[in-house]
Amino acid sequence: MPRRSDPPATKRRDRETAGDMDEQRERAAYDVVAAQEKWRPVWEKLNPFQAADDGSKERRYALTMFPYPSGDLHMGHAEVMALHDVVARYWWQRGYDVMNPIGWDSFGLPAENAAIKRDEHPATYTYANIETQAESFRRYGISFDWSRRLHTSDPEYYQWTQWLFLRFRERGLAYRKHSPVNWCPNDQTVLANEQVVQGMCERCGAEVTKRELSQWYFKVTDYAQRLLDDMEQLEGRWPERVLAMQRNWIGRSEGAHVDFDVKLHPGTDGTTEPDPVRTVRVFTTRPDTLYGATFMVVAADAKLASEVCAPDRREALEAYLEEVRKETDIDRLSTERPKTGVDLGVVAVNPVNGEELPVWAADYVLADYGTGAIMAVPAHDQRDLDFARAFGLPVRRVIDTGEDNPEESGVATTGDGVYVNSGDLDGLTDKESGIGRIIERLETDGRGKGTVNFRLRDWLLSRQRFWGCPIPVVHCDSCGEVAVPDDQLPVELPDLRGVDLKPKGVSPLAAAEEWVNTECPQCGGPAKRDSDTMDTFVDSSWYFLRYCSPGLTDGPFDPEDVRRWMPAHIYVGGVEHAILHLLYSRFFTKVLHDMGMVDFVEPFSTLMNQGQVINRGKAMSKSLGNGVNLGEVIDEYGVDAVRLTLVFAGPPEDDIDWADVSPGGSLKFLQRAWRLSGDVASAPGVDPTAGDEALRRVTHRTVHEAAELVESRRFNVMVARIMELVNTTRKAIDSGCGPEDPAVREAVEAVAILLSLVAPYTAEEMWERLGHQPTVARAGWPQVDESLLVEDTVTAVVQVQGKVRARLEVPPSISAADLEQQALADPAVVRFLEGKTVRKVIVREPNLVNVVAP
């Protein structure tokens, strides 16, 4: 990466020989490596970033998504932290009391897999990595408050994860059920829906299969509507696309439940008994097409299918099920897949017209969405139409949209049109009234009602792995499922390592007999501990609350502490957590709100997603060989240059292509800025008001704009403004007011403070050379003199027909009438107006006049 022409990060100090001292001071580059070593201990001693939390200043909570401790920091971490730190350090400079905590999401699979390979305890690997990362963060100069540090794998932390789990369980929000679940054959554990991407395990990429298991769930579906509604508070403060993704994921659909009677033995003759009937409920978003239903479809893998199946069709259903089960999600995902299914040999009675419809089982209907059964309206639903055509089932159009008849065209029509063949709906022309009327009728008849359905499923939280938070429940033969009493928490992990951790399809914990076999807290009899652990997303769903009360021993957090700091003012992290982590954290917050433990419903006021660091157009990866090693880049250019490069590369949310940026250029700029500090020839504390006014204007405007730019999170533009100020100051020194002018000191001090948000080492070096005590990080934001923001004169542009024809130097306070008069009197303008009639003059004082004269 480093180019031949890039300046070296390290310059030998001993080259500054006495003879050329002046020359050297002006030209030399400062020693980046030495500066990094020099300031760390100073900062650690000063401890400038510990939240005071004494109410003397307004509080700000700067939160960054805590890291997972696999290996050392990489470019991704470097980017988030650099961006995040701009905000945190800005708040410090503005005089807020800032809480900027750090911790580790330290349970999880990678550590466990690594431990198995090395035949050691996952904790050994995990905590070693944490130390490495912590050291890197310190070197990287992030303004963390280390006193609040936490690790989710510490018993002191997960005790409260367990405690929260028990509270959720008491409220019916954590429950166990037996059902088919996503199973990763590679990691040998179940996965949440959210962890299955395109039919693959999100983590390892293995093809996900299904298994029937008893598993713990959080009832996040109870909160679906609130998760949706409360997004209103986030509008404009969270990235639109994250909100869109969450909305998408929650997947609200309005529609209706319709009850069909299914006759279980249709056509049986020679008996006087009425047919046994079973009511089957379907969910539809288009109840208005009920007259167009020509068959019913039940999810083949739903219990319902075998329950309603006619005896003589049972064999066919079993055979079909066999086939379906062999399919993976991958098969199911492939589009244009031919429809398959089997006739169940029974009929359903359409509640609005008494028609008997055949009932089929198929895999295009999902068992776990809606009721697992649908009414099929082939004319107006493409999937149903494909199915009808595959099996020769009838198609009946009930909305005439003016398009081709679906029966012939093979294309279902879904738009508005005139209702036909639909009883009293006939003649209506819009969907809303059709839907309204049919729901009204169904409700009157007791055959259905308007309802809402969500795509969101409950959150499967059990994992059959070792390195996670144990589920604090015991299973007793006589008492059943019993919660571990609070005073016996935490349920600590046993000391397993190496081969004992190998995935066997059941949790490794189940094999730790001494641990598993316990006493029932209720009856004292023999019982077994639940041997599953929790999804690590449970750990991370509340860590931001724990930061407010680090080390608290009698609760997960103190509601008073949380009230002072939360909701977090800004949350910075990758968009890869747009759904999972953020949805779960929002869910936890709402539950805690209902428990009276927090007084807000949304945990993160503002969300900032940073882009990814890629290289040559592609994500960095070992196989592509395009990885960029953070440590090496820092060794080459220094921490500040790397941070500056990442902040300056573009808007925070955009991806950064490492091939497009220039850390060498960043270093060069930092050296330029640093050299300014050696040129300042006035003493600290000199009164700047007597200084060069032109330079002072630039300084004050830059400081003013920088604040606005940080607050609107346009950090790249802020850096550009600092560069401008550096360039202007350079010129002032070399060919303007000269180094003794107090305005130069004012400018350079401003540069140091502004730079402290991005390049703390360089800023500190500058501050020291300017004759100040450390630390520049707490120097305070420069006071802006408002009067210097107002220019003496501004350039007004005069346009004729939208084209610039003249420029006028006018006072900023000029009136519209004066400006118009001056503009029309300008010789150039007069020339362009010759022979034309002025129809209209638009004046935007003091900047612009546009003369309309066609």
Next chain:
RNA sequence: GCCCCCGUAGCCCAACGGCAGAGGCAGAGGUCUUAAAAACCUUGCAGUGUGGGUUCGAGUCCCACCGGGGGCACCA
């Protein structure tokens, strides 16, 4: 298929509906030097993906299309 975001100079990117260019990278020229490097100075080549529209005025607002990225997807 549905939904969302983005197209400005060779490149990364700025630009309250008002002079298309702030900053950087790369390039060119120069100062210094025996020479080179470093440092410093000078230098802007596109009319904003395409076509319409609104407006006195559009990179910016609206519509359509093209291109790129992302999310969801047999969710009834």
